[in-house]
Amino acid sequence: DTGVSQDPRHKITKRGQNVTFRCDPISEHNRLYWYRQTLGQGPEFLTYFQNEAQLEKSRLLSDRFSAERPKGSFSTLEIQRTEQGDSAMYLCASSLAVMDYGYTFGSGTRLTVV
């Protein structure tokens, strides 16, 4: 296993379109996190899964955002009716609950809404 994979690396979409990103965590990691990073800022927490259960969502995650982790493996983050303010880097991370300091991040998906 080579780490956390995110797909696509880059996405350009028109305002109002829906987009979906995928994250494949390290296989033995049961926790999966989504973060959003805008230009000049540090990553901000969006949501977190333990296995297939979504245990926490940030207030940043509006109704247009939905995340899933079917079967506790890969995760998807969907943004509906994209807005220009959604332009950001979307980062996925995974960890083992018992070694919770060991967060591994993916390379991110950079979204540009035009």
Place this chain on the structure above:
Amino acid sequence: AQKITQTQPGMFVQEKEAVTLDCTYDTSDPSYGLFWYKQPSSGEMIFLIYQGSYDQQNATEGRYSLNFQKARKSANLVISASQLGDSAMYFCAMRESRLNRLAFGKGNQVVVIP
């Protein structure tokens, strides 16, 4: 309230010199972990070093060391013998034991010059 503060402007450092990146944090949780990540222009967040709040000794990982001053709520990163590949954004982050997420600072830009 900002939990992690990184206020230094962008820094230029001569190759082979040491550089210190400042980080202060705010928490009332007695149990927490502090992290430093490196983010090159490719976007991936690379884990560098971890310090637990109960750790008696400062963490070290190769050329990275963390100057942990608990009473001052300070967790500065020291990079010794800078290399050109160290040019990147550096983020300080904290995980409080009661929360399942990392809170990041705004980052420090480091440019290593030959």
